Amino acid sequence: MFTIKKADYLFWTFMFLMTLLQLSDDLTFFGALIFSIAITLTLRIHVIYVINKLAKWHLTINKSPKFIIYTSLACIFTALILSLEGYIIVNLILSEKMGNSNEMVSLFFGMLMVSVLISGGSYSIELFKQNVESEKRHEELKNSVLESEIEHLRTQLSPHFTFNILNNLHFLIRKDKEEALELLSRYSKILRYYVYESQNKWIKLDDEISFLKHYFQLETDRSGEGLQISCQWNIPENQLLIIPFLLSTFVENAFKHVSAFTDKTNYINLHVFLKNESQLIMKIENSTDTVLNRTKKQGVGLTYVQKRLNLSYLKNYKLYIEPQENKYIVQLQLNLKR
The missing domain is CATH 3.30.565.10 (Histidine kinase-like ATPase, C-terminal domain)
Incomplete structure (x- = not known):
């Protein structure tokens, strides 16, 4: 059975492979592999411990416009971490030069765009999950009410039938x-x-x-x-x-x-x-x-x-x-x- 959990695993696997393929054009395979792992893990942590919690807070507790501000700040912070990881991997581990400041700025905005897209997708998934759970609770409540009403009718039917027999x-x-x-x-x-x-x-x-x-x-x-x-x-x-x-x-x-x-x-x-x-x-x-x-x-x-x-x-x-x-x-x- 295809579940949301399996879909989540497939998405992050796809994310890792696409990042690896993209970075292979500019870095060695070893460098692209390390950088892809770093990007995938960082974004995964960003989604699980930041975006999902913000989404649940926004959807269930306090639907406030501050959610957009908090999410934007989180994406900027994550983009800075990703850019720093890229600089460390390229310059220190691979002993290559990242280049001038324009390349660092370009890397930052690229990572910011990725963070925003991932955050938007994660929010949509969380919204979908909440709707599914809400529908499930509603269905369970509906079934419970129906069962209660059916039981009530059965208790009403009992004296009615007995009355007809005695009559x-x-x-x-x-x-x-x-x-x-x-x-x-x-x-x-x-x-x-x-x-x-x-x-x-x-x-x-x-x-x-x-x-x-x-x-x-x-x-x-x-x-x-x-x-x-x-x-x-x-x-x-x-x-x-x-x-x-x-x-x-x-x-x-x-x-x-x-x-x-x-x-x-x-x-x-x-x-x-x-x-x-x-x-x-x-x-x-x-x-x-x-x-x-x-x-x-x-x-x-x-x-x-x-x-x-x-x-x-x-x-x-x-x-x-x-x-x-x-x-x-x-x-x-x-x-x-x-």
Whole structure:
């Protein structure tokens, strides 16, 4: 993986080689090598211990115009050191003559230009690093907030689901003993699944579908014979994951708002299938009375499920809710992960 640290090493290697190539025209290879090492090390110290610290001070503590003054003074000081190093290497180590004062002035301004360019580049890199770190902190904070909100919704969903279960218990005592025992067994499976799986952020799609089938059958049993119910399950074997108790809310909503009139055919049609191996499609349609439906207040279930979709599947789902004349259609397209 290419990192900023590796890029830093490559830059200073490139800087050393370019300096060596440039000085080889005027000095012997040994002299050019020593001078290139001196220039690279000095500029490296200049960047690490001066420019980077000034940049951090400017960016995080005090965004003051004095930064330009301090940086300029640092570049002048570094240029003087580089010029002095050049004079010592050429005149004392190589026993050659640097030349007249014009050459020293030219060397100084050349080193000053290099110092300024290196300082500007280092400041840009430090600014980039700070932006990356700031974005990373922002993303971590955002994820933390999302996790907290998701957890809050899950705690809200728990009493909502339990309330619906308790609200339906009166149905059991009105049935005969054998059917009541069967329904209680189904309730037991649903509640057991709910207790254990509600603590998980992600569960297997197959487990969620199994739960949904039990839940759908339970609602079917208590709805009576005056309701025509059709369900299709086309879910092949898979390794997909989904957030728990997402789909049952739509089933609950359909049974809750299905029309109760006896002078027409009342129905609920459910179709759940996989498309393109990882896209889950759920379509549920139920008959309803347009006039009565307008007066009903939307339950908390749909409100919670829409929030959960936004938090866990942002840009990975499409939810169509279409109230039509005497029928209500909900279609969910969900891109699942493995």
